[in-house]
Amino acid sequence: MRSQVVYHAVDSHTEGMPTRVITGGVGVLPGATMFERRQRFVAERDGLRELLMREPRGHSAMSGAILQPPTRDDADYGVLYIEVSGCLPMCGHGTIGVATVLVETGMVPVVEPETVIRLDAPAGLVTARVAVKDGHAESVTLENVSSYCHALDEVVDVPGYGQVRYDIAYGGNFYAIVHLEDLGIDFQRRNGQRMLDAGLAIMDAINAQNPVRHPENPDINVCHHVYLEAPGSTAQHSRHAMAIHPGWFDRSPCGTGTSARMAQLHARGLLGVDEPFVNESFIGSRFIGRIAGETTVGDRPGIRPTVTGRAWVTGTAQYMLDPSDPFPRGFTI
Numbered sequence: 200m201r202s203q204v205v206y207h208a209v210d211s212h213t214e215g216m217p218t219r220v221i222t223g224g225v226g227v228l229p230g231a232t233m234f235e236r237r238q239r240f241v242a243e244r245d246g247l248r249e250l251l252m253r254e255p256r257g258h259s260a261m262s263g264a265i266l267q268p269p270t271r272d273d274a275d276y277g278v279l280y281i282e283v284s285g286c287l288p289m290c291g292h293g294t295i296g297v298a299t300v301l302v303e304t305g306m307v308p309v310v311e312p313e314t315v316i317r318l319d320a321p322a323g324l325v326t327a328r329v330a331v332k333d334g335h336a337e338s339v340t341l342e343n344v345s346s347y348c349h350a351l352d353e354v355v356d357v358p359g360y361g362q363v364r365y366d367i368a369y370g371g372n373f374y375a376i377v378h379l380e381d382l383g384i385d386f387q388r389r390n391g392q393r394m395l396d397a398g399l400a401i402m403d404a405i406n407a408q409n410p411v412r413h414p415e416n417p418d419i420n421v422c423h424h425v426y427l428e429a430p431g432s433t434a435q436h437s438r439h440a441m442a443i444h445p446g447w448f449d450r451s452p453c454g455t456g457t458s459a460r461m462a463q464l465h466a467r468g469l470l471g472v473d474e475p476f477v478n479e480s481f482i483g484s485r486f487i488g489r490i491a492g493e494t495t496v497g498d499r500p501g502i503r504p505t506v507t508g509r510a511w512v513t514g515t516a517q518y519m520l521d522p523s524d525p526f527p528r529g530f531t532i
């Protein structure tokens with residue numbers, strides 16, 4: 200057995216969505232903040248993300264997180280979020296997976312009934328409150344970055360779909376929120392490809408015609424996800440399919456998407472502080488969201504979201520790269 204490198208991983212899933220937590224082998228990434236580390240990683244070491252996320256070590260909906268020493272004194276770990284489509288500023292299901300792994304491997308001092316872990320994420324400091332019983336991480340409540348509604352009642356011209364109405368909100372990433380019934384597609388598994396095609400076309404049209412920009416960080420400026428809201432959804436319980444580039448659905452209810460959706464519902468006057476919000480994924484798994492309070496994001500009114508979900512460790516692994524491997528960056532089909 201030969202290898203140029205060895206990456207240590209603890210694999211997990213959060214309500215169905217994988218998080219491959221890279222616990223060793225990468226070294227300390229250069230950069231004064233996690234956002235800067237993310238930018239340099241994308242420019243200089245993106246092949247590592249591709250190796251760990253794409254086939255044959257990963258798959259077309261793979262997601263993960265690389266643990267780092269924090270860049271700030273008030274955090275326990277730094278986290279770089281990686282997935283098949285790139286490096287996100289923030290990832291909710293990934294944070295729930297990371298916190299579960301940190302507790303269950305003993306990589307943080309474990310306190311029952313609650314272990315508090317502060318994570319230095321590219322989008323800002325987030326806190327994971329892990330409910331622990333007999334050493335087991337029962338659930339994680341993520342106190343996410345401040346979120347806000349960017350715009351309501353926008354319209355975009357989407358080739359093949361005409362004029363499409365959408366709202367757009369930020370919860371660590373930007374999310375366009377679209378009524379699936381406006382697209383004439385039934386919320387059925389068998390329509391998955393039609394939903395993906397529509398979601399990605401809408402995303403491309405928004406990024407081309409009506410680009411977004413975070414009021415405090417101009418480098419967060421892309422709509423990366425489309426929340427296709429199922430008919431019958433309410434401000435208390437919303438079902439959706441989340442379309443993501445290059446063409447996959449989030450299997451979890453999406454933590455940053457849950458935060459963005461709560462910001463949108465709050466801006467519409469439909470969800471108040473401390474009211475529970477159930478967000479349900481395409482596979483039927485659930486997160487419970489709550490607005491912990493109001494705040495501002497730059498000069499925009501915003502919310503402080505929390506998201507509660509569960510994760511499970513699925514295995515441990517060492518990922519290697521033989522010098523003769525013809526796919527040192529993996530591949531996609």
Ligand code: PYC
Pocket residue numbers: 262287289290291292293449451452453454455456
């Ligand atoms: O949970 O925030 C999330 C997320 C983003 C992309 C996939 N999951």
